[in-house]
Amino acid sequence: MRFAAHRITRVLAASGVVAALVMTSACGTGSSTGGSSTSDSGGKVELTFSGWVPNIEKAVDLWNQKNPNIQVKFTRVASDAQLNFGTQIDAGSAPDIIQMDQYKFPNLVIDQQVQDISQYVKDTKSDFIDSAWNVVTYGGNQYAVPQDSGPVAMMYRKDLFEQYGIEVPKTWDEYVAAAKKLHEANPDVYIAQFSPNEEEMFVQDIYQAGGSYLDSDGEKWKVTINDKKTTAKVAERWQELFDGGLLKTEQMWTPEYWSDVNAGKIATIIRASWFPVLLQENAPDLSGKWAVAPTPSDSGDGPYANTGGSVDAVTTLCKHPAEAAKFITWLNSDPESLKILISEGGLFPAAKAGYDLDELNQASDYFGGQKVNDVYIAAAKNVISKGKMGPELATASTSMRDELTKVSNGEQTFAQALDNDAAILKKAIKSKGLEVE
């Protein structure tokens, strides 16, 4: 009996293990609840929509009031849930309209899980800033409507720069010089932090220099993230700052990071338009000490980077793409909707109409009465948008984090990190069966 008992234990344990592990990958094939468009005989169309913008329900309600024949039912999901949309579309359980991060979106276009909606939206091109329009356009066709945008600017500790008599840098050369002066004046103060987990703070400088992860000539993908023409200067600058001990190496968003920000060890944060409100929430005691200026650039006057945002796309399950396209165009470009999304959703819109709204540009007490978004709007209008969105960008950014970690450990240089990441991205695209050079 003893041996029998043990055999049972062993078999159960072993099969449990196999099942548990195998299920990790297989559970993706299961279906979950979802909606599909239905239409009754009266010509009334019902659409389902999933996303995660706070209070977007209010904008949807407004649309439903004004459009009795196109009723939209919104379901809130966590932003992580977007990784399941692809599987849900295959399983037939996805909503008609989905919100997607612009970097995760291209995989859906490539797998033909979202509809080409060019015929319904192509005339709205001029309503959106170029860099946002660029991310919904693949092979000349539009597969989504841009929702929000992430132009980059520099938050800086006005009081520290004044205290140490240092000019706020306009060019990158001035920025490096300021970094040295600050750290000399007070060894506890760093111009910025270097966070391998926030790889975009490095990559955004490459965007600003005209670089991108990918490009294409219409036939093949081309990995450009280690293109020396655009990236060499950026990698060298980061290397100089890092080697000089001018950056505080720590992961972003951690208690340690916020503790350093609050302690005044971080003098500048170059980040997208959604960051100021987070700074205010996490460092409330520093009210009045921060200000916002344009990101330094080679010319001293732009261009600037746009780290992007989300898009709204119509899945292949949707039977009424025209109505769906009409709704998402309204949602993301009509001033009435934008007012709600800006003031209650905290969105920085991709539509130009949003930039004239008072809701977007209010004086902030935290930033000493400055109209913070003046700087961000100016940046959004002067974005360099070369390069393309393409497949496997999520893979590339994840591996960039690993590669930057090696940099932070002194195992390689920024330039090598870019080369390694390029190799990984190339391999990932190839493994999808796509053409890449």
Next chain:
Amino acid sequence: MTATTRLANPESPSGSVSSVKSFNTAKPIQGAPERKPRYRSTPAPYLFVAPFVLLFVVFMLAPMVVAIYQSFFTVKRSGLGFTGGRQTLFAGISNYLTAFHDHEFMTSFLRVLMFGVIQVPIMIGLSLVFALLIDSTLVKFKKTAQIIVFLPYSVPVVVAAIMWGFLYQPGVSPIVKGLKSIGVTVSFLSPQTVLWSVGNVTTWCWVGVNMVIIFAGLQSIPQDIYEAARIDGAGEFRIAWSIKIPMVMPSLMLTVLFSIIGTIQLFNEPSVLQSITGNVTAKYTPAMAVVNVTSQQNNQNLGAAMAVITALITLVLSLIVSAIQQAAAKKEARS
């Protein structure tokens, strides 16, 4: 023949303590007539097992079959991918070859193996020591001590990892600051140390439950053996070493087995620590690699192959541990 007395009933450790005690007939009855079990064909037994079998088939076997099936296919696209559609093609073992050539995936096995070789003995050793202490006559406040050791198990692993994360970060950790003030600089999150910081969280979380399993095993040892040992002049240490440990060996091996399985499936702790240190990479453990490939790279077929490989390696390791256990048991039965 020690088999009967050593039956520690590891399947239901906590619930069986009292029943095992009452069964304590130290010696099996000699010469009892052997009864042949008679099987009658009634539907009752099948009805009783039906709920389990049904759930097992639907939620265990079926997904396994689907995953194994998926692992032999691949999705093909062409050109830039925007035209031409995608086809699912039979790929033979190419997903498996890709997985075996994935340096990081293979490294993750070495990493958890190294983790297992060091963390599992420490954790089981601690569990055993706690169990023996609580079982011994030396310790007072046994119930309180038992609850204190068991308490961390009631904290979800993710929460525990977040909590320890605070204690690891140099800027906010009182441990790091305290050590610094006496001139010791430690980094819990460096490439060399982060694995052991993960191990610390795992140990903290699981010592308690392993202790309970071993303790239940100790409870089932008949008291008369101790009495005999004491009459022969054995002290507490001698009893622990020569009687208790050998007699809880089945429970001990069970905890080792479960810990090895848990080690290969290591996921929660490193995933949480990933947010505070880049030294936990995307494919740090096999389970993390599977999730990375499946959800991040959207390659479910390769993910399925990697899951099958992980499962098979776990199975092999489990069988090895079981074989060692049985060999040891046989050897002892002979002596």
